[in-house]
């Protein structure tokens with residue numbers, strides 16, 4: 001193990017990476033890849049927790065991989081892999097599922113949010129069990145690598161807490177096997193809100209495309225989405241998430257992408273109108289997306305990506321296998337060991 005502290009995280013392939021995923025997670029992956037020993041995976045096993053067509057899933061996985069690198073992850077610095085290429089995730093995921101209670105999983109707010117109104121096209125309710133148990137798989141994703149920190153957005157805090165509880169429980173029951181992880185959230189932008197309903201978090205699988213900005217969205221579409229973002233009728237630019245969630249969300253996006261604090265951003269918009277705020281937010285978002293999209297288009301079908309993923313999976317698996325062997329030994333699953 002190197003002297004650097006270890007981080008692990010991933011993004012789910014339920015759609016294209018959003019500006020929320022970028023600001024809440026990806027931006028930190030990129031910023032911290034020098035300082036930490038970083039393991040970043042494309043969470044394709046989490047990508048089947050909701051019904052998804054196989055062609056779309058395959059496309060999402062390929063696209064997410066290329067986006068990781070297009071956003072600035074460097075294969076010489078971070079270990080990047082696709083989750084299902086390292087089978088140990090599933091194996092440890094099952095062991096941890098068996099050490100997690102139904103009550104713990106049912107208490108996850110994401111379970112409640114994600115199952116709310118989940119219906120098939122014919123209107124019948126369909127809640128895949130994966131939506132309930134995926135936090136145990138997520139715990140495995142983290143605990144396999146002895147990660148000290150997990151860079152995530154605020155919505156994942158409860159899942160990291162669960163991973164910590166499972167790790168402590170397993171350590172107490174079977175003997176020391178897991179490092180206890182902590183979440184690492186950005187100071188600004190740990191929860192980017194839905195553009196049409198700023199009381200709700202921006203999500204890539206939203207049914208309303210106007211509610212989120214995808215990193216691969218057409219630039220004109222992006223301009224229109226920001227233009228039609230819901231604000232309020234006061235025309236006073238002030239950061240106040242309670243009373244002015246829409247405006248606060250736009251200030252947050254601007255501050256995060258400009259790498260300035262919220263007070264400085266507020267100062268820039270003092271005595272300006274909402275049109276000016278939206279114009280400035282559009283400028284920074286478009287600048288970012290254009291840069292990412294150029295790199296993305298070069299990378300998408302390149303052979304070097306396959307090689308980076310192969311190397312990444314091998315490196316990740318070396319670590320994961322050792323951890324899993326320890327777990328199999330300590331839990332009694334390895335029956336050959338006396």
Ligand code: AQP
Nearest residue numbers: 012014020021024025152153190191192202203204205
């Ligand atoms: N709106 C957000 N603001 C800040 N951070 C966010 N994250 C997600 N949405 C926001 C962070 O992005 C990382 C990857 O998340 P994920 O794709 O694994 O799952 P999610 O949190 O469920 O994200 P989505 O976009 O809402 O996906 P769907 O639509 O599939 O549910 C995490 O670190 C997350 O905190």
